[in-house]
Amino acid sequence: MNQDKLKEFEPIFYPRSIAVVGVSKDEQKWGTRFFRGLVNAGFKGKVYPVIPSDDKIEDFESYSNLKLIPGPVDHVIVSVPARFALQVLDDCTAKGVKVVDFFTAGFSETGEEQGCELEREMTQKAAKGGFRIIGPNCMGVYHPAYGKPWGGAYKQMGEPGTIGIISQSGGHGYWLVVNGFVRGIRFSKGVSFGNGCDLDSVDFFEYLAADPDTKIIGAYLEGMRDSRQLFEVIKELSNTKPVVVWKGGRTKGGAAAVASHTGSLAGSDTIWEAALKQAGAIMVHSHEEWVDTLLAFQDLTRFEGNRVSIISGLGGGGGGASVSATDAFIALGLDVPPFTDVTRTGLRNILPPVGSILRNPLDPGGIGGNLDIFKRMIELVITDPNIDLVILNDRLAALSESSRNWVNAISEILINFRKTQSKPIVIVSAPELAGAESREVEKTLSDAQIPVFPSLDRAAKALANIIRYWELVNIS
Amino acid sequence: MNQDKLKEFEPIFYPRSIAVVGVSKDEQKWGTRFFRGLVNAGFKGKVYPVIPSDDKIEDFESYSNLKLIPGPVDHVIVSVPARFALQVLDDCTAKGVKVVDFFTAGFSETGEEQGCELEREMTQKAAKGGFRIIGPNCMGVYHPAYGKPWGGAYKQMGEPGTIGIISQSGGHGYWLVVNGFVRGIRFSKGVSFGNGCDLDSVDFFEYLAADPDTKIIGAYLEGMRDSRQLFEVIKELSNTKPVVVWKGGRTKGGAAAVASHTGSLAGSDTIWEAALKQAGAIMVHSHEEWVDTLLAFQDLTRFEGNRVSIISGLGGGGGGASVSATDAFIALGLDVPPFTDVTRTGLRNILPPVGSILRNPLDPGGIGGNLDIFKRMIELVITDPNIDLVILNDRLAALSESSRNWVNAISEILINFRKTQSKPIVIVSAPELAGAESREVEKTLSDAQIPVFPSLDRAAKALANIIRYWELVNIS
Numbered sequence A, B: 001m002n003q004d005k006l007k008e009f010e011p012i013f014y015p016r017s018i019a020v021v022g023v024s025k026d027e028q029k030w031g032t033r034f035f036r037g038l039v040n041a042g043f044k045g046k047v048y049p050v051i052p053s054d055d056k057i058e059d060f061e062s063y064s065n066l067k068l069i070p071g072p073v074d075h076v077i078v079s080v081p082a083r084f085a086l087q088v089l090d091d092c093t094a095k096g097v098k099v100v101d102f103f104t105a106g107f108s109e110t111g112e113e114q115g116c117e118l119e120r121e122m123t124q125k126a127a128k129g130g131f132r133i134i135g136p137n138c139m140g141v142y143h144p145a146y147g148k149p150w151g152g153a154y155k156q157m158g159e160p161g162t163i164g165i166i167s168q169s170g171g172h173g174y175w176l177v178v179n180g181f182v183r184g185i186r187f188s189k190g191v192s193f194g195n196g197c198d199l200d201s202v203d204f205f206e207y208l209a210a211d212p213d214t215k216i217i218g219a220y221l222e223g224m225r226d227s228r229q230l231f232e233v234i235k236e237l238s239n240t241k242p243v244v245v246w247k248g249g250r251t252k253g254g255a256a257a258v259a260s261h262t263g264s265l266a267g268s269d270t271i272w273e274a275a276l277k278q279a280g281a282i283m284v285h286s287h288e289e290w291v292d293t294l295l296a297f298q299d300l301t302r303f304e305g306n307r308v309s310i311i312s313g314l315g316g317g318g319g320g321a322s323v324s325a326t327d328a329f330i331a332l333g334l335d336v337p338p339f340t341d342v343t344r345t346g347l348r349n350i351l352p353p354v355g356s357i358l359r360n361p362l363d364p365g366g367i368g369g370n371l372d373i374f375k376r377m378i379e380l381v382i383t384d385p386n387i388d389l390v391i392l393n394d395r396l397a398a399l400s401e402s403s404r405n406w407v408n409a410i411s412e413i414l415i416n417f418r419k420t421q422s423k424p425i426v427i428v429s430a431p432e433l434a435g436a437e438s439r440e441v442e443k444t445l446s447d448a449q450i451p452v453f454p455s456l457d458r459a460a461k462a463l464a465n466i467i468r469y470w471e472l473v474n475i476s
Helices: A002-008 A030-041 A081-095 A115-129 A170-183 A201-210 A225-238 A252-262 A269-278 A287-299 A319-331 A340-350 A369-381 A398-401 A403-421 A436-447 A456-475 B002-008 B030-041 B081-095 B113-129 B170-183 B203-209 B225-238 B252-262 B270-280 B288-298 B320-331 B341-350 B370-383 B396-402 B404-420 B436-447 B456-474
Strands: A019-020 A046-050 A075-078 A099-102 A132-134 A141-142 A158-165 A187-192 A218-223 A243-249 A283-284 A308-312 A389-393 A425-428 B017-021 B048-051 B076-078 B099-102 B132-134 B140-142 B160-167 B187-192 B214-219 B245-246 B282-286 B306-310 B389-391 B425-428
Touching: A002 A158, A019 A030, A075 A081, A081 A099, A081 A115, A115 A132, A141 A170, A141 B282, A158 A201, A158 A269, A158 A287, A170 A187, A170 A287, A170 B320, A187 A201, A187 B288, A201 A218, A201 B030, A201 B132, A201 B245, A225 A243, A225 A269, A243 A269, A243 A287, A243 B389, A252 B320, A269 A283, A283 A287, A287 A436, A308 A319, A319 A456, A319 B170, A319 B252, A340 A369, A340 B306, A369 A389, A369 A403, A369 B370, A389 A456, A398 A425, A398 B076, A403 A436, A403 B002, A425 A456, A425 B225, A456 B320, B002 B203, B017 B030, B017 B456, B030 B048, B076 B081, B081 B099, B081 B203, B081 B436, B113 B132, B113 B456, B160 B203, B160 B288, B170 B214, B170 B282, B170 B436, B203 B214, B203 B225, B214 B288, B214 B389, B214 B456, B225 B245, B225 B270, B270 B282, B282 B288, B282 B456, B288 B436, B288 B456, B306 B320, B306 B370, B320 B389, B320 B456, B341 B370, B370 B389, B370 B404, B389 B456, B396 B436, B404 B436
Parallel strands: A019 A046, A019 A075, A075 A099, A099 A132, A158 A187, A158 A218, A218 A243, A243 A283, A308 A389, A389 A425, B017 B048, B017 B076, B076 B099, B099 B132, B160 B187, B160 B214, B214 B245, B245 B282, B306 B389, B389 B425
Antiparallel strands: A141 A187, B140 B187
């Protein structure tokens, strides 16, 4: 059955050709942006611009109607006013299209009967015409390995990876990818399905469950048509692929906004939260927690235990930071246990006695530029049998201002430890002074499976989330 | 009595001269850094380097002993090993010094009886010698208007302003100031007092209560000697000056780290939290919340009500952002009420019907570069009698990439609204793509009393904190 889904969704994620209906000479129009996005991103299939107006574009052969395109068209992106929707769908039927992706808004999310009725007619036309609909009111498909950006955002394409995205909101899906290329998160495939009049979250969960490129799923959901089905599919897949769900409309006001956004019924927050948790989903409550948790799942391979070691303030002044880090991690259920005597003795031999805290949390009291001591310190801590995970709590961005070489050397040592033993390493580095340079360092570290988080709270939340997941998987 | 405190603490915050004991030719040594920091920051009094070793520095006349300095010395900064502490204090007595600021560590925070005994002897010597001690194990005094940076950090001096800092941790105090100059937060005076063997948080609260330059107080505390006194002084002052307290050691592990850091007894978290809240303090639980809340107090003059309007996604794609923003603010107790009919009709006349959400939260559906519409939209929302505060939820950093002029124009319009009417304006702008340019925009906005927060959660927390404060002050 899973293999069927892969086959069925080929025109969605691997179309041989895409036609964009609603291109014009105005480069700011969404239809034009979708079209240019495909061309500039190097989309792997054919791309046809359909220009319903009298406009001409110079650099591409264009068509006034879908039906005039010479070759077969698998996939159509529609960006024309809602009143032309049914007519375009008739053309799609005539052309033998497999999937229609409706960017156009102005349907059930308006809350008016006319919009709802239009959506029902569209769904009927799709069933009769033998094609599926994504949307309306959505950004459609994202597939970096195949050259398909969100809309026209070919500059924000990101790198191919293991995270699949199911986002009812195009904006949230887009910003997840932007966060991704800034922080080294990589994506397999994504879909924003808006009102979801035909294909719904359940369909995409089923597809990503079967997709061999997808190892982790990040979902932003506002509502659903069939909750039982959704819980079933998540329950089945969450044992092998972590599912991180951010639910929009968890407050009464948020639920009202959901109705205006995608025409969805947000439902009771308590029921959603409980049912999805029971199905094995990791529930998150902000864009930041969503991004951070996905980054943690991507970079940290399966590990056991929740005993962290915290090292704060390589350049000195790590005392207060040690206290805060301990508070942040313990408050979220992680453990900060004492080192063994062997570790403590080892640390006493290499670190200055005054101004250091030779316990866990460890404040090395400004070992400064001494890379040899740094290396021996990390070795002692990471081999301690009381410790499952090592956290370096310092400001790489600020350090890089005065000494980029030093940050690079520190990174190299950490990357080497990451490669040669199994315990995860995590960095917490507040970005006050961050610029392009420090983002490069961050990406290099993430590429070597050392995630960097911008605050203690955010690191603690993400780690608590993935630790809970591995605990649940171990139990079941 | 308040005036007495101002007079008594003059040698701390307005010394006519500072001697730094422990300067050497090594520019990396802390004594040298303190000395160079004063000189480079343009300290307003005299500065004398005391070099106990055979080192020489070329550009300043130096002294081998404090007593050999020709003029009077109000304030001494000590950075020599702990074993020389008592000897230096004898010199201070002989010289008639008024305050000694001990950077040196290795006292009660070591947990060893020898260190505790040394501190007791130091306190006795101070009492007999007629001077006060700040520390040991601390960064001492920060006073930007007087040219006194934290340690050697004259490049991170920040601007004079209204926020006073009392931080038991030098690191946390320093990073608060760094956040300040990045985000437009300005400071009156600050002190890091470490182990607090003589002068303690209570003394500095009393001083800042009287200090006319200080309107808001941000405190990071790990422990205290006399809790009753502390609660009394905060209770008295919190009615006129907001007191934002971040307490380190709120977990058991954090409390153990506190003992190793400043030798303090962290005490029961529940008791601290309850007692300080009852005294009128605003309790925060992370560095981010501390910084954000202080920024909010600085930029937002007293206002009433908790009814916010949220505008998301000026460049389009604001649907999901509207939902998330509403969830974030309502979850923290703020209200997102409907607009009046007048506002709704006005918005319907200027915004596109399709792709917009013409309610609160407001999604203007990509009004793009139309500044006239932007201005009329803000005017409608800000004059709505249902609304106390306007939140613009968009990514200025990302926008600035493609169109800096546009961001500047938007900023100018907002700054003008801020000047010409009384309702606060707040911006939420995630910093994924932020660089030096977007930090400039952020600082300009904050200087015009429009604070910028990096996430919805952080904005919501800070606003909830200051709204709670004004509610309490209104009741009492």
